[in-house]
Amino acid sequence: MAANQSVTYVEAINQAIKEEMRRDEDIAVWGVDVIGDFEVTTTLGILEEFGEHRIMDTPITEEGIVGLAAGAAFAGLRPIVTLMHASFVPLALDALFLKLGCNYQEWGYAFQLPVVVMTPVSSGIGMGADLALSPEALVVHSPGLKVVMPSTPYDAKGLLKTCIRDDYPVIFMPHLGLYNDNKQEIPADEYTIPLGKADIKRKGADITIVTYSRMVLTALEASNRLSEEGIEAEVIDLRSLVPLDIDMIAASVKKTGRLIIVHEAYKRGGFAGEILFRLIEKAPELIKTLKHDIKRLTAPNISLPHTAYLEKQMIPQVEDIFRTVKEMF
Amino acid sequence: MIEQVPKDILQKMYRDMVTGRKLDEFFLKLAASGDSDKDVPHRGAGEEAVVVGICANLRKDDYIKVTTRTRHCLTAKGMSIKDVLATKSYRDQRGVGGHCNYYDHEYGIIPYSGTLGEDVMVATGAALAAKLRNTDRVAVAIYGDASGNRPSIHSSMVFASAWKLPIIFVIQNNQYGMGTSVRKSYAIEDLSDRAKGFGFPGKTVDGNDVLEVYEVSKAFIERAREGNGPALIAAETYRLYGHYEGEGQKYRPEGEAEEWSKKDPLPRYTKQLLDMNVLTKSDIEKLDHEIEAEIEESMNFARSLPKWKIEDYHKNCIAEL
Structure with a gap:
């Protein structure tokens, strides 16, 4: 080794x-x-x-x-x-x-x-x-x-x-x-990771944050701040969207009772909608037992501007996740 | 010119043209019959010389992509009539076929694309693989005058010229893209001029003269095989029938189709072969019967195969992902 x-x-x-x-x-x-x-x-x-x-x-x-x-x-x-x-x-x-x-x-x-x-x-x-x-x-x-x-x-x-x-x-x-x-x-040794296996990047019992790509880091940072406020978020990194590890999402949401989906793509027709519907199909009863309505944080349906400081206000930031999650408690 | 072409090639081309013609007629009959294997024919009778003349210069391991209109002429590339008919009637044992979706890995037949012309990039990719893998295989991409305006064709030419790929582009100019005349969609008279801007040779040929197609494509294919890069052939032909069987054809000037039908490549080639004594009238009759019998027998064979079922089709897919 x-x-x-x-x-x-x-x-x-x-x-x-x-x-x-x-x-x-x-x-x-x-x-x-x-x-x-x-x-x-x-x-x-x-x-x-x-x-x-x-x-x-x-x-x-x-x-x-x-x-x-x-x-x-x-x-x-x-x-x-x-x-x-x-x-x-x-x-x-x-x-x-x-x-x-x-x-x-x-x-x-x-x-x-x-x-x-x-x-x-x-x-x-x-x-x-x-x-x-x-x-x-x-x-x-x-x-x-x-x-x-x-x-x-x-x-x-x-x-x-x-x-x-x-x-x-x-x-x-x-x-x-x-x-x-x-x-x-x-x-340093060779390893591979199978497609279709999500990864829990942070364990938590209070809310499930489902995300992927760069938003994972944003969600982790927000989770650290939430932890200081007594909210323990579980951050699921999908890693692959197709295939989708809906089992892991369902198991986590069953545990936490709360779900927020975060991505930086536009909202309308965005992947958050697909995740939610797959969850409904997977665990229809689970949805009825949740402690709070499901939320999504995405870019709005407005074209991204050619201006960094404006773009930043459109793509979910640590503060946005922190605030939205807090509102769910 | 004809004297220099080996006799066996002259005979092969004749057989391929007759097969293409008879299959076209067979599909028409099938469509009218109410048979469950019917579809709406996009007839290509009168345009066979383009595929046939080119295929006479190709090896089994070369790649080809043809238009939907003359796809059944692919027996010229080695595909059997049995495989053509099994594919057409969704009974292909190697994959789900369909009336347009001819494909044969063994004979280098690249799947056709419903977004016409986009498949020319796929053929160009096969040419790239042929080059990178140090083979002397070539690829041929035949597309219509209408698809010739698609950006994908230009993208293919950009790559083929920059990387000197072994591919021959062939515009099968049958004068119409659905109901739009080629004169409305091109500002150039000579379609092979399109090659100039890409820096490779282009030539326009009489696409209803199988011997001219054979000669010109032979030179370009050999050139590509030797590593000298791509070429463009504009083969002038004519769509004698509607875009699909049954459409109104209101766009066609009166008398135009009649004029072109006098240049039908099959009777023209038949006469040349008879004049040269390469074929006799009894050879022709014999061959006609032989091919008709083979089509009949092949259709019976195709019908004996199980049709693809939706469960089999789903079995291999990743829909559950």
Whole structure:
């Protein structure tokens, strides 16, 4: 057993890709500026280690980046492709939603389609609606896509390795705002994390906070403040939206009797609605026994502004979670 | 020109064209019959020369993506009539088929996309895989003049040219995208001019002349196989029938279809082969019967297979996730 190592989120992603590329020579990476001459850092050093047949900077045409991945996977490769920002998902939506998400199902899984589309949510620095969108609602609606949104270096590495080994398409959405902060001790030895298993990031008996991606850190900070006020929140990090670990959510809500769902995506049609309905289907009686109405905290249905201080007021902050949860007691 | 083409290839192309034509006619008959396997035919009779001429230059391990209109001409790529009919009637043993959804991994047949033209990116991806895996396989993407305006085609060309991918783009210009004339949707006369801005060669051919399609695609396919990158062929042909069987065709000028039907590629090619003594009239009759019998037998075979059931279809899916 090798010692632990301390890594950032982006280093964890980088390690996952390289380890998998060493294991399987059919893996190839392409996307805009992935070689690393610009500012993309998740794929640094791949050219040097694996050569130009394994990593390529592409022309800037997102639908082509993803569309070609579908064909290359059909023809035997295992592509990992990147879209520089998750808000570019609409640019490639036919390729994502239909080619990757529907067509192989239409064929009754007659062939495998091992593609990972890696695309970071880029909110938090005032890049506006065009660049800061958290687009998970657009992709979870496709019947054949798995959707993964990790919050820590440990999760990012273990989940991404599982995504790369999956024989069917996965959308892996890290958060740009997590890349370089929050170093974490992770095992130096190889490990993977299965998709569809949520993680309790903080145990608590009074309220369940269900969230994912960067909002996990926000929720943890708010939970610490709530604890000072005598409220112990349980923070569930979904890690993957599809598959969804509804069992863990149901068990936690049964215990706490209170539920708040937090995400930074827009409210209308957002994933919070899906979580709640899945919970109702899973445990219809449970809903009737809750101690308080279920709440959700999300961005409002107003386009994100190109101004950091205004954007901050639209995406849930520690104070927002703290205040809303307190109102539930 | 015809003298230089090997006799077995001339005969293969004839057989492929007749098969395509007879399948088109068979589907029409099926649609009119009230049979449970019927669908609304999008007829491609009169456009077969494009797929057939190109496939005569392809190997089994090359990739191809065709249009919905001439998908049944894929017997030219090696798919059997049995597989065509099983696929069409949802009885395919390798996957759920459907009337448009032809796919065959063994013969490099890339699934068609209902969002027309988006599948050209998939074919381009297959060409990328062929290159990255150090093979000398090529990919061909055939699409209509209308889908040719989709951004996905341009994206494909951007990648193919920048990365010198072994792919041949083919516009099967049948003059109409549903009810819109190609003249309304392009400002250029010669559709192969589209290649110029991407820096690869383009050529317009008479798409109703299977020999010209064969010759031009042969040169481009060899060029791509040798690592010299993509090319574009604009094959001029004509949609002799409605977008789908039964629509009003109000957009068509009077007499236009009649003029084009005189250029039907099948009688034209038949005459060339008869003149050259590659085929005799009795060969033709014999082949006609042979193919008709094979279609009949294949449909009976297809009907003997179980249809896909909704439970089987769900079995493999991740709907529960």
